[in-house]
Amino acid sequence: MAKLFADYVKRAKRILDDNWAGSSTKPSPTLYPHQWNWDSGFIAIGRAHYDTVRSIIEIETLFDAQWSNGMLPQIVFNPKELGHYFPEPDFWQTERSSNTPSGKLTSGITMPPVHAIAVEKIHQNARRSRDVVPFLKRIYPKLLALHDYLYRERDPEGEGLVYIRHPWESGIDNSPTWDFPLKKMAIDKASLPHYTRRDLKPGIDPKMRPSDDDYDRYVYLVDLFRQCDYDEFRIHETCPFLIQDPLFNSILCRANVSLSRIAEIIGEPTEMPQSWARKTAEAIREKLWHEEHGIFDAYDLISGQLIEVDTAAGFMPLYGGAASQEQAKQLYDRLNSCSFCALHQGDCFAIPNYDTQKEGFDRSNYWRGPIWININWMLAQGLRRYGYTLKADSLQKDLLQLPIRFCFYEYFDSFDGKGYGSENFSWTAALFIDLVQEFYETEKAIKGGFHSIKGLFAREIILNEGTEMPEINPENLAGELMRTIRMLKDGFYNADRGLVDYDRLRDSPEFKRYRILTNGLREFRPSCLTGRKEKLAFWTNLYNTIVVDGIVTLGIRQSVKEVPGFFRRVKYTIGPYLFSADDIEHGILRGNVRPWFSPFRPFGPWDKRRNMILTPVDPRIHFALVCGSRSCAPIEYYDPEHIYDQLEAAATSFANSSEVLVLPEEGKMLMSEIFRWYENDFGGKTGLVDFVFDYLVDEHARRFIQENYADLHIEYLHYDWNLNR
Numbered sequence: 001m002a003k004l005f006a007d008y009v010k011r012a013k014r015i016l017d018d019n020w021a022g023s024s025t026k027p028s029p030t031l032y033p034h035q036w037n038w039d040s041g042f043i044a045i046g047r048a049h050y051d052t053v054r055s056i057i058e059i060e061t062l063f064d065a066q067w068s069n070g071m072l073p074q075i076v077f078n079p080k081e082l083g084h085y086f087p088e089p090d091f092w093q094t095e096r097s098s099n100t101p102s103g104k105l106t107s108g109i110t111m112p113p114v115h116a117i118a119v120e121k122i123h124q125n126a127r128r129s130r131d132v133v134p135f136l137k138r139i140y141p142k143l144l145a146l147h148d149y150l151y152r153e154r155d156p157e158g159e160g161l162v163y164i165r166h167p168w169e170s171g172i173d174n175s176p177t178w179d180f181p182l183k184k185m186a187i188d189k190a191s192l193p194h195y196t197r198r199d200l201k202p203g204i205d206p207k208m209r210p211s212d213d214d215y216d217r218y219v220y221l222v223d224l225f226r227q228c229d230y231d232e233f234r235i236h237e238t239c240p241f242l243i244q245d246p247l248f249n250s251i252l253c254r255a256n257v258s259l260s261r262i263a264e265i266i267g268e269p270t271e272m273p274q275s276w277a278r279k280t281a282e283a284i285r286e287k288l289w290h291e292e293h294g295i296f297d298a299y300d301l302i303s304g305q306l307i308e309v310d311t312a313a314g315f316m317p318l319y320g321g322a323a324s325q326e327q328a329k330q331l332y333d334r335l336n337s338c339s340f341c342a343l344h345q346g347d348c349f350a351i352p353n354y355d356t357q358k359e360g361f362d363r364s365n366y367w368r369g370p371i372w373i374n375i376n377w378m379l380a381q382g383l384r385r386y387g388y389t390l391k392a393d394s395l396q397k398d399l400l401q402l403p404i405r406f407c408f409y410e411y412f413d414s415f416d417g418k419g420y421g422s423e424n425f426s427w428t429a430a431l432f433i434d435l436v437q438e439f440y441e442t443e444k445a446i447k448g449g450f451h452s453i454k455g456l457f458a459r460e461i462i463l464n465e466g467t468e469m470p471e472i473n474p475e476n477l478a479g480e481l482m483r484t485i486r487m488l489k490d491g492f493y494n495a496d497r498g499l500v501d502y503d504r505l506r507d508s509p510e511f512k513r514y515r516i517l518t519n520g521l522r523e524f525r526p527s528c529l530t531g532r533k534e535k536l537a538f539w540t541n542l543y544n545t546i547v548v549d550g551i552v553t554l555g556i557r558q559s560v561k562e563v564p565g566f567f568r569r570v571k572y573t574i575g576p577y578l579f580s581a582d583d584i585e586h587g588i589l590r591g592n593v594r595p596w597f598s599p600f601r602p603f604g605p606w607d608k609r610r611n612m613i614l615t616p617v618d619p620r621i622h623f624a625l626v627c628g629s630r631s632c633a634p635i636e637y638y639d640p641e642h643i644y645d646q647l648e649a650a651a652t653s654f655a656n657s658s659e660v661l662v663l664p665e666e667g668k669m670l671m672s673e674i675f676r677w678y679e680n681d682f683g684g685k686t687g688l689v690d691f692v693f694d695y696l697v698d699e700h701a702r703r704f705i706q707e708n709y710a711d712l713h714i715e716y717l718h719y720d721w722n723l724n725r
């Protein structure tokens, strides 16, 4: 079978080929005909997976145009393409500077320094990484010179934070963050040099681009740089736009780490990049943090204050590794809210560039709201770095959907995902390739059934054989056990992250209490449970906790797969019977049906445990049963009184998560393997589709299902058995 997304990877590669201009890649075939600084970094990252040679050429071409002071220009102009973009070399007049490289046409500003990161990726992904070492040796001094330029010329106070002096340097040109500093620049429009915009091409809605007023201010700044002959000192003295931006500085911080790794590979000293990384991280943490807003903001050096405008750039210290754990938590709360598209929200995609709840938010205007793949690509890595795995996984799957469903556009509508700006945009294609590659690697790592033959014959592990018994009447045991499980949930489970802090839990008094209570289960009669809701909650909570107990007791580190037959082997003695996790799931909660991996039903015809079977099966339990893995439902405590509402919420959340991808443009639906394994619990394939349909929020997806109901094509996503640690 062809690999999932293979056609789209082919299409993405074709886009990069078509945009290849001989020694670098155009960001887009129409709007941006030259070589752009950070675009080339992202493009090289994507190409590094299949074309090391071109990814190296891309980076080296860019650095051939590096200025003698170390500045890496925002644009390297292709002389054959002149006349289609504004501003071009005639406007920049960079020949006024003594630093410009001879024979190269460039702009006179820079962009976020992603290049060391790209170079490290090229080395990592090369078929034979040692072949790439000569390239590392050639490029390293140039990367070092770039970072040195930034710290030397753009951080005159030695704070560890570099400033940008033009919105184009941020890469997020008309971000609402720049509104205030741009507006307060006193400019006389009548004396601006004459210019004609070239970005308002047919098919591009002017409302989705920066305004004319923005452009006047962009031009004013370029004119000022010309008058200063691009002398950094003179610019610093006169420029009304000097800003320490969290996005730029976080990328620099992350790039310093790559730079230090490159230095290590080629035997150069690592102290300098490492100390830059430390210093910048600390400065971001201290100076750019907005405590009340729980996000990082840009700092305006002219007015001497934070610009209190919260955009996606404010989350970038997660990518840079600059945020403290406490800040990361607050960032996550802000990010995972309806302001920036919460997990399982269902009616949005990925992270928009601006808070959707703010007045100036605009779902289709360039950097004032839409989703950008590069920003989200970095944020997904940042979230993963800080342990927000569930959100990172879901974000990456959302990012795969966008180009598949809406083509390889420059940016995407914040809510319905529609593509805007230039089509066949290079970094969208390149980072899509990188995301698919990561998707394949995760799938490879998790592929293969969990229920191995070895597991079928391995010995059982009874977890409640301790000698210490709880001082509690057996009839009160269920209530006390549930209360303790709830305490475990409150203290050690993080529903936001979908994670369990197994290490802390292991040594906690709450867990010790829980273990003692489980010893009491040996004298417990499940027949004293009354009512379907109480039984459902008891068995669901007990299932979830026997899994956690098994993971802790057996010291599992990476995946429950480390213990063959885990779910069949971990058991509690309850009254006169033994119950494995499988018995609870397939025997009691699934109505004693034969699980897909076994030839037998859990309880045979004469098994007394049959009296405890819960029928009819409520398929929503599949979103409540936790299996200690990343693909399963986030762990919760189920309360008998509210369990139906909780199950409803769990099902809604799962159906609108990245475990269900509806791809109308590809004519298929991708779903978690859970749905394949338990198809019958949902009433077969039709029942399954009906079930998902009822919970889905996205109108586009619902319409697709309705229109293709009769012969809907479904594929299943591999189940991620990595521990939800």
Ligand code: 9WN
Residues within 6 Å of the ligand: 027, 028, 032, 036, 038, 039, 074, 168, 171, 172, 173, 199
């Ligand atoms: C100005 C090329 C560039 C990106 C920027 C994006 C846009 C240029 C423009 O296109 O900016 O640099 O003309 O609008 O904002 O991030 O690098 O793709």
